[in-house]
Amino acid sequence: MIAEESADLTALPKIELHSHLDCCLSHDAVRRIDPGVSRERYEALFAGPSRCASLTEFLTYTLNYRAMLQTERALRIAVEDVFAQMAADGVVYAELRFAPLVHLREGLSADRVVRCVAEETTRQSEATGIDAGLILCTLRDHDAAQSLATARLVERHSRTGPVVALDIAGDEIAHPLDPHLPAFDLVREAGLGVTVHAGEAGGPESVREALDRTGTRRIGHGVRSVEDPALLDRLRNDGVHLEVCPASNLQTAVVPAPERHPVDRLRRAGVRLGISTDTRGVTNVRLTQEYERLRDLFGWTLADFHAVNRDALAAAFADDPVRRRVGRALDAAYGPPPA
Numbered sequence: 001m002i003a004e005e006s007a008d009l010t011a012l013p014k015i016e017l018h019s020h021l022d023c024c025l026s027h028d029a030v031r032r033i034d035p036g037v038s039r040e041r042y043e044a045l046f047a048g049p050s051r052c053a054s055l056t057e058f059l060t061y062t063l064n065y066r067a068m069l070q071t072e073r074a075l076r077i078a079v080e081d082v083f084a085q086m087a088a089d090g091v092v093y094a095e096l097r098f099a100p101l102v103h104l105r106e107g108l109s110a111d112r113v114v115r116c117v118a119e120e121t122t123r124q125s126e127a128t129g130i131d132a133g134l135i136l137c138t139l140r141d142h143d144a145a146q147s148l149a150t151a152r153l154v155e156r157h158s159r160t161g162p163v164v165a166l167d168i169a170g171d172e173i174a175h176p177l178d179p180h181l182p183a184f185d186l187v188r189e190a191g192l193g194v195t196v197h198a199g200e201a202g203g204p205e206s207v208r209e210a211l212d213r214t215g216t217r218r219i220g221h222g223v224r225s226v227e228d229p230a231l232l233d234r235l236r237n238d239g240v241h242l243e244v245c246p247a248s249n250l251q252t253a254v255v256p257a258p259e260r261h262p263v264d265r266l267r268r269a270g271v272r273l274g275i276s277t278d279t280r281g282v283t284n285v286r287l288t289q290e291y292e293r294l295r296d297l298f299g300w301t302l303a304d305f306h307a308v309n310r311d312a313l314a315a316a317f318a319d320d321p322v323r324r325r326v327g328r329a330l331d332a333a334y335g336p337p338p339a
């Protein structure tokens, strides 16, 4: 067990449920894919500014990653790279997400994209000891048919590999959920996981829409729920889990300043949540840095980190053997769970 006063946050076992595979490329990985990308060019095109004007501006950086990730080799490099980053952060269980349909420009089929990422994820899991699941994203600007196609990929590939759930990402103000609801119905009825980006650029009403219309019990971000006390009661009473990514919320201008991030208020209000990076490359952040900022800004202790990791484990789309293995890793570091 790790003692409070000597706590090295790097070594603490961590669960990361919200990480976009296609927004994590380090400069080294980008150079393996395209040796012509200098450090300066990487910093201009891949690492976003510390503060964007909006989520919409932030999303423009993700297009540069997408352009890089159009071959099997590039996708495998991305998986290997994010596993190395997670290992350096003490991650013991991760759910990585990506949108298969944006990697088809150079002739890959959607099935080939998912199969290749799934194979490399299994290989890297075995090499690093990090248990992992894959979440396939549809995007708010996809049409209904594209979302349904993504849902069918989730169903098909969950039978043979680490694919566990469907998510929807993208600009939640410009595009409502309606066209995508049949995709969520399909995945939920197949007994698979669903999570929804909401309450980031959109307000509390976007979280309500996600809960009411997709049946999700997990929300990507959801931090703007703090604006609505009745919604906080609902999240707490229904045990809804928020995948909170503090540094990303600052970069997308959802939160005005680090000390005003609602994560601490949400936790004190009894809302279940975990801590993730969202976009390690675009945001230029490591998970350990997220923990250090929570300790320094809000005085979070090992007990707080234990609680958020326990909440994340409870919300994970993991099977029982993985759940037990990850639970043992948490217990070994933080002590047995509170009664």
Ligand SMILES: [Zn+2]
Residues within 6 Å of the ligand: 018, 020, 169, 197, 220, 278
């Ligand atoms: Zn996200």
